[in-house]
Amino acid sequence: MPHPSNKRLLVEGQADAAFFTALCRTAGFADQEIWIGPPTSYFQKGDGKGNAFQAFEYAMDDLRSGQVTHLGIVVDADFSTSPKDGFLATYRKIEGIVTKFGYLPPMSFAGANYQGFKFAHPKKLPTIGAWVMPDNFSDGYFEHFCINAANPAESDILSHAKSAVSTLKAPKFPPHFLTKAETATWLAWQESPGQGLNSLIGNKLMDTNSAAFKGLLQWLTSTFQTE
Amino acid sequence: MIDTLTIRNFRLFDELEIPRLGQVNLIVGKNNSGKSSVLEALTIYASQGEPSTLLSILGSHDENLRFDNPLSGSPQETIDSSFRHFFPGRRFPDADGKSIYIGDAQQQSYIQLEHRLFFEVFEEFTDETGETLRRRKRSPVEKNSPDLFSNDVHPEQALFLSTKQRAFWLDLADMPMSRRLFRSTPAETRAIPHVHVPTDFITVDQLAAMWDRAALTDAENYLLRALRIIEPEVSGLAFVRKEETLRPREDSRSRVAIIKLEGQSSPIPLASMGDGMTRLLQLVLSLFSAKGGLLLLDEFENGLHYSVQQQAWDLVLHLAKELDVQVFATTHSSDCINAFSNSSVGDTSTDSVLFRLGRSVMEGEENKLIATLFDEEKLGRLTQASIEVR
Numbered sequence: 001m002p003h004p005s006n007k008r009l010l011v012e013g014q015a016d017a018a019f020f021t022a023l024c025r026t027a028g029f030a031d032q033e034i035w036i037g038p039p040t041s042y043f044q045k046g047d048g049k050g051n052a053f054q055a056f057e058y059a060m061d062d063l064r065s066g067q068v069t070h071l072g073i074v075v076d077a078d079f080s081t082s083p084k085d086g087f088l089a090t091y092r093k094i095e096g097i098v099t100k101f102g103y104l105p106p107m108s109f110a111g112a113n114y115q116g117f118k119f120a121h122p123k124k125l126p127t128i129g130a131w132v133m134p135d136n137f138s139d140g141y142f143e144h145f146c147i148n149a150a151n152p153a154e155s156d157i158l159s160h161a162k163s164a165v166s167t168l169k170a171p172k173f174p175p176h177f178l179t180k181a182e183t184a185t186w187l188a189w190q191e192s193p194g195q196g197l198n199s200l201i202g203n204k205l206m207d208t209n210s211a212a213f214k215g216l217l218q219w220l221t222s223t224f225q226t227e
Numbered sequence: 228m229i230d231t232l233t234i235r236n237f238r239l240f241d242e243l244e245i246p247r248l249g250q251v252n253l254i255v256g257k258n259n260s261g262k263s264s265v266l267e268a269l270t271i272y273a274s275q276g277e278p279s280t281l282l283s284i285l286g287s288h289d290e291n292l293r294f295d296n297p298l299s300g301s302p303q304e305t306i307d308s309s310f311r312h313f314f315p316g317r318r319f320p321d322a323d324g325k326s327i328y329i330g331d332a333q334q335q336s337y338i339q340l341e342h343r344l345f346f347e348v349f350e351e352f353t354d355e356t357g358e359t360l361r362r363r364k365r366s367p368v369e370k371n372s373p374d375l376f377s378n379d380v381h382p383e384q385a386l387f388l389s390t391k392q393r394a395f396w397l398d399l400a401d402m403p404m405s406r407r408l409f410r411s412t413p414a415e416t417r418a419i420p421h422v423h424v425p426t427d428f429i430t431v432d433q434l435a436a437m438w439d440r441a442a443l444t445d446a447e448n449y450l451l452r453a454l455r456i457i458e459p460e461v462s463g464l465a466f467v468r469k470e471e472t473l474r475p476r477e478d479s480r481s482r483v484a485i486i487k488l489e490g491q492s493s494p495i496p497l498a499s500m501g502d503g504m505t506r507l508l509q510l511v512l513s514l515f516s517a518k519g520g521l522l523l524l525d526e527f528e529n530g531l532h533y534s535v536q537q538q539a540w541d542l543v544l545h546l547a548k549e550l551d552v553q554v555f556a557t558t559h560s561s562d563c564i565n566a567f568s569n570s571s572v573g574d575t576s577t578d579s580v581l582f583r584l585g586r587s588v589m590e591g592e593e594n595k596l597i598a599t600l601f602d603e604e605k606l607g608r609l610t611q612a613s614i615e616v617r
Binding site: 039054055062065067121 | 583585586587588589590591597599600605608609612613614
């Protein structure tokens with residue numbers, strides 16, 4: 001069934017979508033009040049980030065008609081191993097999309113760290129929210145954010161996971177995926193092993209008082225609650 | 228083929244810009260968003276302002292009804308103001324310059340309708356035999372002219388129609404419809420071939436007339452192919468004169484469509500097979516009648532179960548390209564949108580576009596009707612992901 005919600009949050013894949021579904025609940029949004037996508041069926045071609053950008057651009061097209069009233073995007077900065085990746089390239093990509101629709105870029109990056117970005121429209125179209133993982137400043141992935149915001153009670157198991165990953169003699173994953181491997185290992189050793197990123201919230205594995213978590217929650221609330 | 232469409236000051240539209248059109252175009256939008264008005268605008272454009280087309284559009288909404296006040300002595304009451312329904316707010320504009328414009332900016336092709344005031348003056352001239360004759364001449368007057376300030380001045384009213392090729396006046400002075408039609412200049416030679424298929428079914432006699440031009444041509448094969456979408460056993464189609472046994476004189480001029488089914492010795496009436504068969508017949512006959520021009524379809528899905536809509540679209544996309552027909556259809560149905568999307572993704576050789584009409588929320592243009600475009604790629608990806616485009 002086509003989703004009727006005109007509040008749309010674009011993310012890179014199903015793992016991220018599950019995390020944000022849980023975060024929306026924490027922020028007090030009703031189930032499905034915010035459409036979090038694109039869905040799996042959208043990912044039959046292209047990479048997650050590219051799909052998120054495309055779905056974001058399509059949603060931008062619906063702002064003028066009011067079909068979309070609230071819009072946000074969360075993507076990984078990735079690492080600057082190619083010209084299209086890294087924090088700055090990722091931010092520029094988002095900025096390029098929104099300015100094409102007449103939006104204004106923020107005056108400076110100051111304060112974006114753990115606050116996210118907001119793009120305003122001079123003719124009062126809805127303000128757009130963007131968050132570049134992990135912290136709107138550094139290169140990296142969603143998993144960096146998760147580890148940065150880990151509950152202190154998890155420090156033992158997390159450092160054990162990190163050291164286990166680091167002692168692998170011949171890791172199959174490339175070096176820039178180290179944090180993804182550490183997060184997966186951390187989650188593999190929980191009460192119910194191998195759950196997704198959404199379990200970070202459900203199982204209280206995150207420090208809800210950390211600057212990272214509070215910042216993301218505040219960004220989500222302000223992006224989707226404004227009238 | 229129309230590449231872009233601009234509609235100004237027509238019905239609900241102040242200014243609608245559609246920057247890209249396809250060979251096949253599906254128009255969606257809420258009620259009162261102007262879907263049918265786009266089809267009407269295209270009909271007027273295709274007819275190049277042919278007066279009988281304008282009157283037929285008004286008649287289809289009963290907008291040719293007269294509400295004159297018989298007790299009023301105002302000379303204004305003698306004006307047929309039906310055409311005001313074409314203008315925003317159903318009023319002739321108070322000032323000059325607010326003309327209806329329907330056109331393709333890229334091809335610089337257009338039709339413009341302007342409501343004008345004029346005085347009728349008579350000019351004397353001498354013909355070649357030396358005889359003095361009088362001829363009627365219109366002397367246009369600006370709507371804000373000081374000449375109109377006096378209560379005793381009652382200018383005539385007319386529509387001034389102009390296209391890239393010609394310009395002509397359509398008087399609004401009260402006169403019998405037959406006389407007005409007689410006075411209108413036939414424009415068939417300049418018009419683009421077009422067929423408008425309304426929400427309800429067109430009459431069997433109209434279908435029969437189209438059939439007479441299609442029988443024993445390639446069209447007949449496509450007709451059978453279309454009918455087999457619903458009934459695979461169809462092997463033949465014909466139109467025959469209706470013979471009522473009880474009341475032979477009633478509908479004596481009407482014809483009826485009959486079909487032959489494999490394995491059955493005698494034909495059966497097409498109408499007995501349900502609305503879907505008639506709709507498919509109507510679609511294909513209309514496509515052939517619109518060859519080289521425009522086909523305008525109101526509510527594509529009418530009579531068609533969702534399970535056959537994709538095959539119907541497949542056929543329309545194929546024939547549109549084959550016959551060089553530009554198709555514009557409207558729908559409210561998400562099944563119809565999905566079927567259209569699947570067909571357009573499957574048939575990349577026919578350029579298909581969906582546009583949604585809606586009202587702007589942007590400051591400075593609040594409530595203005597705007598079009599949001601969905602090309603094949605965008606439409607395919609969004610419908611695949613179950614994202615609503617209606």
